[in-house]
Amino acid sequence: MSNTIKELEALKAIEMDAGEVFSGKTSGCKIIGYEKPGSFTPEVDKNYIFHDSSRDVVVWFIAPSDPLYLFGPTGSGKTSLIRQLAAKLNYPVFEITGHSRLEFPDMIGHFSVENGNMQFQYGPLALAMKYGGLLCLNEIDLLDPATAAGLNTILDGAPLCVPENNGELIKPHPNFRFAATANTNGASDETGLYQGTLRQNLAFLDRFTLCEVGYPEAKFEEQLLEQSYPDLPESIREKMVAFAGEVRKLFMGADENPDKLTDRLEVTFSTRTLLRWADLTLRFQPLMSQGVKPINYALDRALGYRASRESRAALHELVQRIFPK
Numbered sequence: 001m002s003n004t005i006k007e008l009e010a011l012k013a014i015e016m017d018a019g020e021v022f023s024g025k026t027s028g029c030k031i032i033g034y035e036k037p038g039s040f041t042p043e044v045d046k047n048y049i050f051h052d053s054s055r056d057v058v059v060w061f062i063a064p065s066d067p068l069y070l071f072g073p074t075g076s077g078k079t080s081l082i083r084q085l086a087a088k089l090n091y092p093v094f095e096i097t098g099h100s101r102l103e104f105p106d107m108i109g110h111f112s113v114e115n116g117n118m119q120f121q122y123g124p125l126a127l128a129m130k131y132g133g134l135l136c137l138n139e140i141d142l143l144d145p146a147t148a149a150g151l152n153t154i155l156d157g158a159p160l161c162v163p164e165n166n167g168e169l170i171k172p173h174p175n176f177r178f179a180a181t182a183n184t185n186g187a188s189d190e191t192g193l194y195q196g197t198l199r200q201n202l203a204f205l206d207r208f209t210l211c212e213v214g215y216p217e218a219k220f221e222e223q224l225l226e227q228s229y230p231d232l233p234e235s236i237r238e239k240m241v242a243f244a245g246e247v248r249k250l251f252m253g254a255d256e257n258p259d260k261l262t263d264r265l266e267v268t269f270s271t272r273t274l275l276r277w278a279d280l281t282l283r284f285q286p287l288m289s290q291g292v293k294p295i296n297y298a299l300d301r302a303l304g305y306r307a308s309r310e311s312r313a314a315l316h317e318l319v320q321r322i323f324p325k
């Protein structure tokens with residue numbers, strides 16, 4: 001028996017208090033977790049902030065009647081929310097990233113040679129179902145809709161049949177959880193920005209509980225920057241978050257202000273980009289001595305170079321307005 005299987009067979013589920021785990025206050029609401037973290041448990045990110053979207057996911061996790069479909073713009077924190085929830089509960093997470101050539105056997109497993117013998121190696125879906133882990137299928141809207149619909153019976157709670165392993169029938173463990181993340185809600189991409197996403201089969205989508213994860217509110221992003229980059233002055237951190245908010249508005253084309261910089265930006269400002277901007281701004285501080293503004297220099301490297309010439313000019317004009325000095 002491989003070490004992986006030994007470790008998963010030894011998992012010991014325990015009840016935890018959801019309030020204590022996520023907010024430090026006793027709530028009386030029980031949530032299942034495991035006694036200790038294992039090799040499949042994500043590392044706790046000490047800077048992670050459980051914000052409003054987390055509530056829906058925690059409620060789902062406590063008593064999931066259906067699998068969960070988290071959708072929202074890039075870098076809004078979908079995958080990290082799943083990982084950090086699992087990390088707090090010592091839950092094993094099995095992650096897969098969807099793509100158009102992903103096939104069902106990639107999720108279930110395959111035969112391989114171990115110690116000179118052919119052994120069936122369970123794939124992420126089989127492991128999560130058999131031992132009570134969380135399967136996180138990222139970018140589920142990149143899956144070929146026919147492959148995705150092949151998951152329908154599993155999503156309904158039916159056992160998984162593994163014909164290759166002598167027809168083994170894997171009953172879903174009571175602690176098995178299935179969460180998917182995507183940039184679209186599965187009904188196709190209205191923005192044209194998420195290339196490769198496919199409109200998914202309606203019967204497949206109908207099986208999920210949905211949760212939208214937008215960018216965190218300004219106060220959470222300010223807190224995140226403070227925790228992650230305390231060396232940046234508070235006023236700079238606040239302006240960075242305000243800048244990200246303005247870029248998001250321009251991206252949505254929602255700015256009715258006649259003084260607006262451009263009709264629409266084709267790039268947006270994710271939480272991921274915000275963290276990168278803060279990080280690069282600190283690292284490029286020595287450029288000040290050469291008369292280069294680290295904020296502007298870092299902005300191009302964090303986002304600007306991805307934008308068109310016109311949008312980049314608009315981004316720099318916006319920086320000038322928000323950071324006049």
Ligand SMILES: Nc1ncnc2c1ncn2[C@@H]1O[C@H](COP(=O)(O)OP(=O)(O)OP(=O)(O)O)[C@@H](O)[C@H]1O
Nearest residue numbers: 047048049073074075076077078079080081271272
């Ligand atoms: N609430 C948060 N607290 C701390 N960090 C966060 C939070 N939300 C997002 N982040 C950080 O933002 C980055 C992007 O998050 P993540 O990868 O989860 O986004 P995503 O929504 O899955 O993006 P994509 O759609 O591109 O896969 C990560 O570095 C993550 O740690």
Ligand SMILES: [Mg+2]
Nearest residue numbers: 078079138181
């Ligand atoms: Mg993700």
